[in-house]
Amino acid sequence: MKTCLLCHTSFSPPFGWAAFTGIGYKEPMLCHTCEGLFHRITHISCPVCGRDEEVLPHHVKQKNVWTNWQSPKLPDAACADCRQWADNPRAACVMNRSLYTYHEGMKDVMATYKYRGDATLATLFTKDLAKLARQSGADLFTTIPLAEDRLWERGFNQATLLSGALPLTLLLTRNGVTSGKQSKRTKGERLAHLENAFQLIAEPPELTGKTVCIIDDIYTTGATVRTAAKLLLAAGAKAVLSTTLIRA
Numbered sequence: 001m002k003t004c005l006l007c008h009t010s011f012s013p014p015f016g017w018a019a020f021t022g023i024g025y026k027e028p029m030l031c032h033t034c035e036g037l038f039h040r041i042t043h044i045s046c047p048v049c050g051r052d053e054e055v056l057p058h059h060v061k062q063k064n065v066w067t068n069w070q071s072p073k074l075p076d077a078a079c080a081d082c083r084q085w086a087d088n089p090r091a092a093c094v095m096n097r098s099l100y101t102y103h104e105g106m107k108d109v110m111a112t113y114k115y116r117g118d119a120t121l122a123t124l125f126t127k128d129l130a131k132l133a134r135q136s137g138a139d140l141f142t143t144i145p146l147a148e149d150r151l152w153e154r155g156f157n158q159a160t161l162l163s164g165a166l167p168l169t170l171l172l173t174r175n176g177v178t179s180g181k182q183s184k185r186t187k188g189e190r191l192a193h194l195e196n197a198f199q200l201i202a203e204p205p206e207l208t209g210k211t212v213c214i215i216d217d218i219y220t221t222g223a224t225v226r227t228a229a230k231l232l233l234a235a236g237a238k239a240v241l242s243t244t245l246i247r248a
């Protein structure tokens with residue numbers, strides 16, 4: 001018998017479990033019910049932001065893998081959100097790939113993970129997330145810094161934990177502003193706030209010609225990574241990508 005990492009009930013893993021779920025590797029870590037909370041993104045409808053839902057009825061989805069596209073010109077299949085972003089001078093274009101969709105079950109998992117401080121849950125995802133990030137071919141991996149007040153509240157940066165064994169390079173810091181609740185702001189307010197929220201560290205490593213991949217827990221509107229990407233591109237980076245656990 002094993003104890004489920006998420007709900008803490010006992011379960012006996014059926015034969016062939018690890019190969020079947022894709023979560024848990026050699027040892028299953030979740031019971032069958034909890035395993036069902038995770039919906040892996042296998043195919044995506046937007047090659048830029050990595051969303052998986054149908055945009056148009058006849059839309060052809062592609063496999064959830066990185067594509068070579070890095071130019072500012074958007075690919076034809078880019079979604080309406082990505083097109084809107086392309087016209088926004090406050091943000092830069094970022095190709096994103098994520099592991100899981102965001103639905104009710106996943107919201108509970110994230111609540112447990114982020115707010116109850118159950119950092120051991122990160123071990124469920126670190127290998128897959130690192131694998132996806134490495135497949136991007138990026139030269140450097142980094143995370144979005146949490147505001148001081150959030151870090152204090154939570155005691156850990158979820159993105160740093162999720163990165164597992166990926167070598168992270170510190171590139172960005174928060175300006176000394178408190179975060180407030182991003183979710184209570186309009187898109188315009190969020191962007192204006194985000195624009196002032198980050199800065200490059202005092203002596204960053206050479207970024208010229210480098211592709212940087214930002215690791216984060218969730219891609220919702222893309223505002224955070226796209227704002228951060230602008231700074232990194234201005235500092236000489238060739239391209240900025242993001243890899244997240246969830247695509248909301």
Ligand SMILES: [Zn+2]
Nearest residue numbers: 004007031034
């Ligand atoms: Zn469970």
Ligand SMILES: [Zn+2]
Nearest residue numbers: 046049079082
């Ligand atoms: Zn998109």
